Amino acid sequence: MILLAFDTAQGALSAAVLDGEEEIASLFEERTRGHAEALMPMVETVLAEAALGFADLDALAVTVGPGTFTGLRVGLAAARGIALSLDLPLVGVTTLEAIAEPVAAEADEIVLASFDARRDEVYMQAFSANGTERTEPLLVGLGDVLSRLPGGPLVLVGTGTPLMANLLSASGRPFRIADTRPQPDASAIARIAVRRFGEKDAEAFLAPPAPLYLRAPDAKLPGGRDPGEAA
Structure with a gap:
């Protein structure tokens, strides 16, 4: 199984590709803004380093929170779009799981x-x-x-x-x-996802994961409405 994982949820940006349990390419950088512009170039770079294209992927994984409202939306939207276009299973991993794993x-x-x-x-x-x-x-x-x-x-x-x-x-x-990174790393996210595929069939991950919001977003829409409110 070739799996692509990425994270945009907290204060870093990362992407990794695993073939089974073997990591074949990964990138990590600390970043507090600009995730939307930098995510897909990083993903494309990681895939190029692995000598793979999107058509070679068997599965995806992405962080679902807790994290910043904007960061979570960036990562989840990208992961859902790729999963939908390629008909791939998508595993959601929390950022807390991701930093604990290593x-x-x-x-x-x-x-x-x-x-x-x-x-x-x-x-x-x-x-x-x-x-x-x-x-x-x-x-x-x-x-x-x-x-x-x-x-x-x-x-x-x-x-x-x-x-x-x-x-x-x-x-x-x-x-x-611990002497490990304080920010989520896609390598850990990918390892967690691979283990989950060992526990459940891919069909269990065809529905897109929901974001994990432990606090209501601070952003307000025009008129003072919360983004989570129904229109």
Whole structure:
């Protein structure tokens, strides 16, 4: 199976191509804006490096959030368009899963993935060392973080790590900081997607994934309406 994955949801842009479990091309760059203009050129570059075209793809994967409203729309729209035009299955992966996946944790450690959501809040999710979800993806105020954590030593990853480290240091909870990227990487997204295809048939991923919004978008339409409101 040849799978293309990409991410535009947070503070980076990345794309990767896997053939089975083997990565054959990938690109990653930190980027806080301009995802819409840069995504397809990056995808085309990655495919060229892999000596492949869109017609060679068997599946796609993309991040569904949490992330910025604009970034999520860019990635999901592109992934849905490619999947529809080529009749390909499309796997949705959360950004929290993506940053937790590369972390090497001991059997008794909990991987705590988090993003700084501003406004004294974080997006967060806890995972066992084997990747099993210990909590759902959450939007949590800093004052409530400690009460939402499972017990055990923690491994911190993501842009919310400095906030988490301050809270945990003050509480005396044992933790360490992962040496992996704090932003989603398409290579991890692709690995997660490949594992999901090993668990379910491709038909399970023919319906396009929905975005994961843990906070209502800040943007307003003319007249003050929320973009999520019905016309």
